[in-house]
Amino acid sequence: MKGAWITDQGGGDITATLRVTRRLHEERTPYQYLEVYESPLFGRMLVLDGAVQTTEGDEFAYHEMLAHPALCTHPAPRRVLIIGGGDGGLLEEVLKHPVERVTMVEIDEAVVRVSRQHLGTICRRAFDDPRTALVIGDGLAYVRKTEDRFDAVLVDSPDPQGPAAGLFAPEFYAHVARRLTPDGLVAVQSGSAVYQQDLIRTVRRHLGAAFPLVRTYLATVAAYPGGLWSFSLGSLGRDPLMADPAAIAKRIGEFGLRYFTASRHHAAFDLPPYLRDEVAAG
Amino acid sequence: MKGAWITDQGGGDITATLRVTRRLHEERTPYQYLEVYESPLFGRMLVLDGAVQTTEGDEFAYHEMLAHPALCTHPAPRRVLIIGGGDGGLLEEVLKHPVERVTMVEIDEAVVRVSRQHLGTICRRAFDDPRTALVIGDGLAYVRKTEDRFDAVLVDSPDPQGPAAGLFAPEFYAHVARRLTPDGLVAVQSGSAVYQQDLIRTVRRHLGAAFPLVRTYLATVAAYPGGLWSFSLGSLGRDPLMADPAAIAKRIGEFGLRYFTASRHHAAFDLPPYLRDEVAAG
Numbered sequence: 001m002k003g004a005w006i007t008d009q010g011g012g013d014i015t016a017t018l019r020v021t022r023r024l025h026e027e028r029t030p031y032q033y034l035e036v037y038e039s040p041l042f043g044r045m046l047v048l049d050g051a052v053q054t055t056e057g058d059e060f061a062y063h064e065m066l067a068h069p070a071l072c073t074h075p076a077p078r079r080v081l082i083i084g085g086g087d088g089g090l091l092e093e094v095l096k097h098p099v100e101r102v103t104m105v106e107i108d109e110a111v112v113r114v115s116r117q118h119l120g121t122i123c124r125r126a127f128d129d130p131r132t133a134l135v136i137g138d139g140l141a142y143v144r145k146t147e148d149r150f151d152a153v154l155v156d157s158p159d160p161q162g163p164a165a166g167l168f169a170p171e172f173y174a175h176v177a178r179r180l181t182p183d184g185l186v187a188v189q190s191g192s193a194v195y196q197q198d199l200i201r202t203v204r205r206h207l208g209a210a211f212p213l214v215r216t217y218l219a220t221v222a223a224y225p226g227g228l229w230s231f232s233l234g235s236l237g238r239d240p241l242m243a244d245p246a247a248i249a250k251r252i253g254e255f256g257l258r259y260f261t262a263s264r265h266h267a268a269f270d271l272p273p274y275l276r277d278e279v280a281a282g
Numbered sequence: 283m284k285g286a287w288i289t290d291q292g293g294g295d296i297t298a299t300l301r302v303t304r305r306l307h308e309e310r311t312p313y314q315y316l317e318v319y320e321s322p323l324f325g326r327m328l329v330l331d332g333a334v335q336t337t338e339g340d341e342f343a344y345h346e347m348l349a350h351p352a353l354c355t356h357p358a359p360r361r362v363l364i365i366g367g368g369d370g371g372l373l374e375e376v377l378k379h380p381v382e383r384v385t386m387v388e389i390d391e392a393v394v395r396v397s398r399q400h401l402g403t404i405c406r407r408a409f410d411d412p413r414t415a416l417v418i419g420d421g422l423a424y425v426r427k428t429e430d431r432f433d434a435v436l437v438d439s440p441d442p443q444g445p446a447a448g449l450f451a452p453e454f455y456a457h458v459a460r461r462l463t464p465d466g467l468v469a470v471q472s473g474s475a476v477y478q479q480d481l482i483r484t485v486r487r488h489l490g491a492a493f494p495l496v497r498t499y500l501a502t503v504a505a506y507p508g509g510l511w512s513f514s515l516g517s518l519g520r521d522p523l524m525a526d527p528a529a530i531a532k533r534i535g536e537f538g539l540r541y542f543t544a545s546r547h548h549a550a551f552d553l554p555p556y557l558r559d560e561v562a563a564g
Binding site for chain 2: 007013014015016017018019039040041058060061194195218220222223224225226227228257258259260261263264267270272273274
């Protein structure tokens with residue numbers, strides 16, 4: 001299949017089409033259709049139900065920006081819950097912090113298994129870290145019944161269509177808020193800033209029902225259609241805009257990050273006027 | 283053609299594919315194949331040789347970011363030269379400043395004619411402004427022979443393949459530097475930050491041969507493949523990083539901008555570490 005193309009089905013009226021040279025894996029799991037491709041531009045790519053989830057070439061932008069703004073806003077996160085994120089890229093970022101335990105709840109064991117096999121440059125040794133506790137199960141069911149408390153919850157989900165729908169519901173955020181310690185925060189991917197502005201508004205509204213403070217921020221994720229991606233953060237108290245850049249720089253100094261910096265932390269929350277008007281209105 | 287798609291041919295191993303509902307214009311000019319489409323996501327789009335140049339829906343990001351960083355770094359730009367930019371969107375941004383004269387040199391009269399006819403929301407009344415001097419001709423030939431001096435030169439060109447190749451050559455930048463006043467700057471679109479990092483390095487090297495100071499900055503332009511676009515700036519003296527945010531905010535306060543802000547000016551030059559390493563190395 002040299003010179004073949006795959007077209008990301010995620011975007012509605014805009015799609016990203018990527019040249020691929022080889023399909024490394026294909027599997028119909030109980031939850032989704034899972035493929036791994038090799039591409040000249042981004043290296044290996046995980047594709048779920050036709051939508052590119054992560055690639056070796058640009059995963060760092062998405063995973064760093066889902067992990068570090070929330071974790072660097074919290075004064076000292078020790079216990080972190082990840083919902084989704086079966087490729088391990090987010091887990092790997094979280095483990096760079098001096099955490100005691102990271103619980104990861106992924107609904108589809110195939111994503112973990114296939115990522116460990118084919119996407120070792122993304123998950124690295126994260127699944128073998130003694131601080132990692134992997135739970136295969138439904139994220140909403142988990143937060144309903146767990147009695148554990150977390151300093152931060154990070155939600156790395158696909159779009160709300162399909163198995164992830166429950167992770168965008170008000171009930172989910174309400175349970176998450178109850179499972180957080182007093183300085184706790186949740187960060188979620190809240191969709192494309194180009195073609196899912198409705199989703200961003202919905203996420204902000206649902207977060208706002210459970211958290212006193214809601215902030216939306218942006219990162220560029222090249223392999224996603226439209227390129228510009230949003231994340232939203234609900235906080236019980238700490239405001240990411242009040243985080244001290246010098247303290248952030250010190251905390252991440254040895255992490256070897258490729259996208260997130262102390263200055264980018266603040267810049268990411270500084271939405272361009274057209275988006276501020278669109279998104280904050282809801 | 284309801285539900286038809288056009289695929290941007292610009293990107294090599296990545297393309298952006300956009301749903302279109304109607305073709306409003308089609309013409310083989312002496313320089314390129316020109317089309318105008320209507321799309322549900324971005325409104326009307328100008329397409330040259332199969333590559334999306336500008337759209338009603340996201341033109342402001344590109345045009346504001348090509349115009350205002352250079353113009354806000356200059357203490358008081360009065361005379362500005364635009365090379366290319368036949369759709370008029372950049373011209374319209376420049377005319378928001380208290381300039382005396384904007385000379386625009388566009389090689390293809392068809393781009394101006396068709397944009398005035400179909401893309402009125404992009405060029406607005408810019409071509410009718412008494413400060414506008416439109417020259418139909420080759421940009422390289424123009425800077426070779428003109429004896430005028432400019433405070434800023436802005437280069438809004440397609441990729442170096444095709445009629446714009448000369449606008450990326452060292453000779454072009456050398457002529458531009460000689461036509462600038464002592465505080466003068468040139469800003470150019472320097473290609474995708476996702477798949478044209480070679481081009482960014484080349485532009486920086488060529489600019490560096492003519493200017494003592496070279497800076498690269500980024501903006502997200504959703505309709506372009508990969509989303510993340512680079513611009514590079516050559517300066518005879520003024521450093522954009524030294525521009526005072528309060529002074530910028532005052533200058534652009536009444537412009538009604540949708541992307542560029544005083545804080546974004548500085549954030550745009552703050553490249554993520556992975557790009558700083560890639561691009562600044564050349």
